[in-house]
Amino acid sequence: MPTKTAPKKPAATKKTAAKSKAPAKVKSKAPAKSKAAAGTKSPASARSKAPAKRKTQAVTSANSQFKNFEPYQPKRGEEYMSDAQLEHFKHILMKWKSELMQEVDRTVTHMKDEAANFPDPADRATQEEEFSLELRTRDRERKLIKKIDSTIERLEQEDYGFCDACGIEIGIKRLEARPTATLCIDCKTLAEIKERQELG
Template sequence: MSTQEKQKASHNLYGVEPYQVAKGEEYMSDSMRKHFIQILNGWKQELMIGVDKTVDHMKEEAANFADPADRATQEEEFALELRARDRERKLIKKIDKTLQLIQDKDYGWCESCGIEIGVRRLEARPTADLCFDCKEVAEQKEKTVGKG
């Protein structure tokens, strides 16, 4: 693979090229929504493959070790994998919620202030529901509350 091909591949979002907004195109047009559906479905598919691999790995690796240290090591490894899968399960739910927002034509606008979140921000974080400014304010509030 050439350097140019590697750069192009690294800019793909789950097999989808970055969106090129046409001059005068309305925000969250049909083609823009289709673009984000492709990204979200690709992301979800990737997560689900990971879940399947974990289940297969745990079935293959499950052993009843006689040595308590070996058994504890395996149990800790499985616990870490399960925590990671739980985070991914929650992310899959968020992806499904986002796909529903797209279907309802409510996707792409900040839940806090109502402005456009923006195509590039949504490509960076397709499940984003706050614009950059509102997200910063929310994070500052979290830091302040966390210190109290």
Template sequence: MVATDRQGAKAFGFAPYGATPDEDYMNPRQEEHFRQILLAWKLSLMEEVDRTVHHMQDDATNFPDPNDRATQESEFSLELRARDRERKLIKKIDEALDRLETHDYGYCEGCGVEIGIRRLEARPTATLCIDCKTLDEIRERQRG
């Protein structure tokens, strides 16, 4: 099973980060912890994309029965939609890796506060602290 955006560190067998009381937020050890999580996640997604390509190549059959063709096209369509979501997720992972390189990872894009280790382990691509994310969701519901 491929990790979704909410599975984070646990999906790849990474233990929760054990911070010491006096360590700085997003120090090199923390950055490396999240880099490893993000890279493992990206690798897993890329392997799933490869499996899909091979599956579609191997299973592509020109069925004489229109119902069989329709079923196959429907299955392929569902698979391609899932891969499109994963492609977008890979882009988010790459953006998170870029933020790690510039030492901006772990800080809220809305207000600049620390997002927090546990939130980032639950959602490694998070760009907003919980308060800003909550406000963002409230605004979205009001618009929708």
């Protein structure tokens, strides 16, 4: 009689829970701008960024025009404001006046040559600003020319080189630094202090 063998139970299959994992987040990068695209600008913006700016001539300082001269070396025992000294300062003043007049004429000619009707408002504003600066400088120089003329008249009347306030000698060094000076350094300093106090 055959022996009965118990039927083998099928191996329990492990249930793998099908866990649905969320997909990994992928950072979406913005597409890189091509260098060519980044470098290209619209014609309108290119015109506004790079205006056709015309540089006017350098504005020269009115107070530095007369400095090309040989400093005067007074002789021992020489009288203050001698004929030689008066001639020295007359030469400085005449040369200074001549250079200032040349600058004024050069500015007028330059502005005529540089005048242009720029379509770009930025260019027009730049040109107007440069012209305005030059005109203010030349206006100061015209006033200075009148002051030089007045100083030359005083020099010819031998009323040059003495302080209008106290009557002492202004000094050769100070007059070479500022040929139109009418006050000594002490009186000029005092006048500036009073002016500042009055202005508050």
